[in-house]
Amino acid sequence: MDLGGTNLKWVVLERDASSPRVLDTGQVPTDTSRGERSVVEQMIDVARGAYRDLGRMESVGVGVPGLYDPVAGTTRFMPNVPGNWAGVPVADEVSAAVHAPARLINDARAFTLAEHRLGAGRGVQSMLGITLGTGVGGGLILGGSLYMGHDGTAGEFGHLTILPDGPPCTCGNRGCLEALARADAIVAACGHATVEISVQAARDGDRRAQQGLTEVGQYLGIGVANAIALLSVDRVVVGGGVAAAGEMLLAPLRAELRRRVFITDLDAVDVVCAELGIWAGAIGAALHGTGAAPSVG
Numbered sequence: 001m002d003l004g005g006t007n008l009k010w011v012v013l014e015r016d017a018s019s020p021r022v023l024d025t026g027q028v029p030t031d032t033s034r035g036e037r038s039v040v041e042q043m044i045d046v047a048r049g050a051y052r053d054l055g056r057m058e059s060v061g062v063g064v065p066g067l068y069d070p071v072a073g074t075t076r077f078m079p080n081v082p083g084n085w086a087g088v089p090v091a092d093e094v095s096a097a098v099h100a101p102a103r104l105i106n107d108a109r110a111f112t113l114a115e116h117r118l119g120a121g122r123g124v125q126s127m128l129g130i131t132l133g134t135g136v137g138g139g140l141i142l143g144g145s146l147y148m149g150h151d152g153t154a155g156e157f158g159h160l161t162i163l164p165d166g167p168p169c170t171c172g173n174r175g176c177l178e179a180l181a182r183a184d185a186i187v188a189a190c191g192h193a194t195v196e197i198s199v200q201a202a203r204d205g206d207r208r209a210q211q212g213l214t215e216v217g218q219y220l221g222i223g224v225a226n227a228i229a230l231l232s233v234d235r236v237v238v239g240g241g242v243a244a245a246g247e248m249l250l251a252p253l254r255a256e257l258r259r260r261v262f263i264t265d266l267d268a269v270d271v272v273c274a275e276l277g278i279w280a281g282a283i284g285a286a287l288h289g290t291g292a293a294p295s296v297g
């Protein structure tokens, strides 16, 4: 499952000796009418529905848009889903409903895992995954597997400081990439109602929208340049709804890399769009649920 502030998506993944296959997909609008309770009940309903259809289920993975405790299987902080998410035992509740182990993972780490295994990152040893949407997320593949850090928070690309005295971020810091490149920030920079309208306006020649997207692309480029300096990844995979802006963001991002990266050969670093579309997060959560990826460390 892939929990978002707008939709709850799921996939049913079959694993055999070769490659995982997607058997089924679905989504419903996230029900936050009773805060975290209605959301958890909805996740239980979805898991039970899949369990009934399949007859048995090996494991469940749940991607959450925020921070969680990987050992306890509880949520900690989710700024974009209404409710009091501190200490909610999501993994235990889902697990009990379908008689199978359940594990949590951050949604952007799930995206990164899926794109590495089955999408635009296939075959590389190191990769930075970036999700652009309501927030800015990230994940890291190092040495061919997902790197989690000690508590599952490694790869939080959106919380690199880009402007020392920049706008406040939901995490408590100022000038984070997320505060500069989240959908709300793009909309404000471009002067239009939505990111989609901003991108279309920029394509139609609107100077303010063009400048807004260029500026956001430059901020993203500064973040990626810092990540390359630290990790020298083989590939950068950009996904999420806002990534539909394509070259309007990626061209200034790449130009910024050429201005800032001299310590390694940029020709060896691919910056590409994601391949798995809207199901990447749920696919990655399912892969994580199987225990194929470490929960910590």
Ligand SMILES: [Zn+2]
Residues within 6 Å of the ligand: 158, 159, 169, 170, 171, 172, 173, 176, 178, 179
């Ligand atoms: Zn932040």
